[in-house]
Amino acid sequence: MSLKHGWLARIMPSFSQDIEHGGDLEKEYRFFSRSLFAIILVLVLTPLMIISMLSHYQYRQLLQKKELAQIVLNVEQGESTIERFVSKLQSIIKFVGRDDRYQELLDPQALETLFSRLQREYPDFVDLEIIDARGISRSYVGPYQLKGREYGDQTWYRQVLLKGVYISTVFSGFRRVPHFVIAVSRRHPRQPGSWVLRVTIDGNTLQRYVDTIRTSSVDDIFLVDGDQKVLTRPQKYGLVGQHSAFAEAVESTSYDLSSIVAEHEVLLQQHIAITVKKIQGGERILHVAVDLKETPWRLVMVKELYMHGEAWFYFQLRLFSILFCCVVVAIFIILRLSNGITSYIRESDRKRQLFLAEAEHANKLASIGRLAAGVAHEINNPLSIINQKTGLVLDYFEMSGVFDHKEAMEEALDGIQKSVNRCKTITHRLLGFARHTEVESEEIDLNLLLEEVVAFLAKEATYNQICIDYALDQELERIVSDRGQLQQVLLNIVNNAIDAIGSNGRIILGSRQKDRGQVVVTIADNGGGMSREVQQRIFDPFFTTKETGKGTGLGLSITYGIVEKLGGTIRVESEVGAGTCFEITLPVGRGQAG
Ligand code: ADP
Numbered sequence: 001m002s003l004k005h006g007w008l009a010r011i012m013p014s015f016s017q018d019i020e021h022g023g024d025l026e027k028e029y030r031f032f033s034r035s036l037f038a039i040i041l042v043l044v045l046t047p048l049m050i051i052s053m054l055s056h057y058q059y060r061q062l063l064q065k066k067e068l069a070q071i072v073l074n075v076e077q078g079e080s081t082i083e084r085f086v087s088k089l090q091s092i093i094k095f096v097g098r099d100d101r102y103q104e105l106l107d108p109q110a111l112e113t114l115f116s117r118l119q120r121e122y123p124d125f126v127d128l129e130i131i132d133a134r135g136i137s138r139s140y141v142g143p144y145q146l147k148g149r150e151y152g153d154q155t156w157y158r159q160v161l162l163k164g165v166y167i168s169t170v171f172s173g174f175r176r177v178p179h180f181v182i183a184v185s186r187r188h189p190r191q192p193g194s195w196v197l198r199v200t201i202d203g204n205t206l207q208r209y210v211d212t213i214r215t216s217s218v219d220d221i222f223l224v225d226g227d228q229k230v231l232t233r234p235q236k237y238g239l240v241g242q243h244s245a246f247a248e249a250v251e252s253t254s255y256d257l258s259s260i261v262a263e264h265e266v267l268l269q270q271h272i273a274i275t276v277k278k279i280q281g282g283e284r285i286l287h288v289a290v291d292l293k294e295t296p297w298r299l300v301m302v303k304e305l306y307m308h309g310e311a312w313f314y315f316q317l318r319l320f321s322i323l324f325c326c327v328v329v330a331i332f333i334i335l336r337l338s339n340g341i342t343s344y345i346r347e348s349d350r351k352r353q354l355f356l357a358e359a360e361h362a363n364k365l366a367s368i369g370r371l372a373a374g375v376a377h378e379i380n381n382p383l384s385i386i387n388q389k390t391g392l393v394l395d396y397f398e399m400s401g402v403f404d405h406k407e408a409m410e411e412a413l414d415g416i417q418k419s420v421n422r423c424k425t426i427t428h429r430l431l432g433f434a435r436h437t438e439v440e441s442e443e444i445d446l447n448l449l450l451e452e453v454v455a456f457l458a459k460e461a462t463y464n465q466i467c468i469d470y471a472l473d474q475e476l477e478r479i480v481s482d483r484g485q486l487q488q489v490l491l492n493i494v495n496n497a498i499d500a501i502g503s504n505g506r507i508i509l510g511s512r513q514k515d516r517g518q519v520v521v522t523i524a525d526n527g528g529g530m531s532r533e534v535q536q537r538i539f540d541p542f543f544t545t546k547e548t549g550k551g552t553g554l555g556l557s558i559t560y561g562i563v564e565k566l567g568g569t570i571r572v573e574s575e576v577g578a579g580t581c582f583e584i585t586l587p588v589g590r591g592q593a594g
Pocket residue numbers: 492496497500525527528529530534538543544545546550551552553554555556557580
């Protein structure tokens with residue numbers, strides 16, 4: 001891993017450091033995997049979240065605008081409906097009370113006839129009253145006794161004289177039923193001043209009209225007067241005759257129309273008051289109100305703020321479902337990815353570690369080889385001299401007669417010669433270990449070679465009651481390699497197997513074809529096996545577990561060197577008490593390791 005800089009260095013596992021400091025490498029890999037997972041997750045989820053938030057915001061804006069345009073349209077329609085109704089009533093009253101009809105209408109009979117004709121058409125008319133220029137009721141038809149009443153100092157009377165028409169708020173008064181009044185002033189035909197025609201209309205008329213403009217796109221619709229007193233029945237917010245719930249709204253913010261106006265020209269009607277109010281209980285509502293022309297009435301439409309409808313709900317549901325699915329899929333993929341990358345790094349670290357260990361081992365072997373060659377060379381000469389001189393002394397003994405302790409001395413000299421010979425074997429092996437002989441190549445039938453090697457050791461095996469079996473692949477490809485060196489390799493291993501068994505056991509020699517031009521030779525025994533610690537050291541020079549004088553500890557290290565040189569690999573599997581299996585893989589073609 002060469003990318004160990006900055007923040008990356010902090011999360012990357014470092015197996016070399018770990019080996020030096022004896023840390024827990026697995027813990028580092030886990031930390032790396034988790035950090036990688038977190039980093040990729042943040043990188044993937046951040047844009048996803050931003051996009052989701054943006055679309056959430058955009059769609060909300062869109063719905064808000066649509067919703068606002070809709071409610072304003074409703075208010076305008078309601079406004080024109082009620083205004084049309086009021087102006088129609090005014091026209092009728094003005095028509096009935098034409099200027100010149102004053103005298104005629106003073107006649108109770110004539111007023112009665114007119115009233116009953118009117119009531120047939122408009123049953124909500126409650127009474128009709130003619131008031132003279134001094135403000136005194138001169139003629140009345142209706143359920144009460146109002147004739148003779150004086151209105152001269154009343155505000156409404158002054159207003160009607162001033163403006164020509166007066167429309168009252170809806171009130172109960174002494175009649176105890178909600179009603180409103182429309183009064184028109186007419187010019188006196190013969191005298192100066194004006195007379196007034198006053199009509200009382202049942203409040204339910206207004207209620208019916210308000211009901212006709214009720215739609216499902218608003219939550220409530222009703223009329224209020226200038227004092228915010230509710231005139232028609234609200235469905236949700238408040239009661240008739242009481243103050244509107246929004247008169248005391250906790251918060252009242254003017255609605256920002258700037259962005260909406262451009263798109264919905266209808267909102268340019270500035271007489272429409274749009275506010276956002278927070279009512280008791282924390283609910284935020286959109287409050288749209290418009291003053292109705294020539295009346296003291298105000299039309300109010302109320303809607304719970306922003307999209308409590310299905311469109312918004314389903315949009316949010318869809319958005320959050322998609323988001324949730326994306327997050328789950330992302331987590332799954334990133335988890336797999338980070339685990340995959342970590343496994344890949346772990347595997348390449350393991351291979352690197354193995355490679356380094358092998359290189360170290362090869363290096364060690366090379367140094368020991370050089371050392372051994374020097375030592376062997378130096379020792380060989382004195383050994384030859386000792387051998388030669390011992391032989392000479394023995395020859396002298398043979399030529400001389402009998403003398404004291406002759407036999408014991410001969411035995412001692414024999415012992416010296418044996419030891420010298422053993423030393424020679426060791427130095428010979430040492431030189432073999434160190435010698436860089438060229439590999440001689442020839443075509444070899446490995447099955448045949450195995451049988452030849454066994455032939456050397458057959459006697460020893462039979463003597464120790466060891467049975468040697470074969471599991472050979474008869475179709476095995478012939479390989480090009482060094483016969484002599486392969487013989488040495490196989491001899492070393494089979495010899496060790498015989499030693500490990502001792503007596504009574506079994507050795508199986510196998511061969512098989514491996515893919516990509518490689519063959520495998522296996523030597524398995526059911527001897528004592530090796531512990532893990534022993535297995536780790538068997539290829540080290542001079543490592544032996546055999547008793548002094550028996551093992552040199554060079555067999556397997558030489559074997560290792562030869563197999564490497566021939567371009568192959570050697571592997572061991574062993575279990576204490578169960579046995580050992582050596583597996584040698586060799587290339588089919590000529591292979592000499594550099
Ligand atoms: P030596 O045979 O002189 O001891 P080797 O290098 O050939 O040296 O072997 C090293 C050690 O490996 C042996 O001493 C023995 O402990 C172990 N060994 C090798 N082959 C086997 C085997 N088949 N079963 C058990 N131990 C083995």
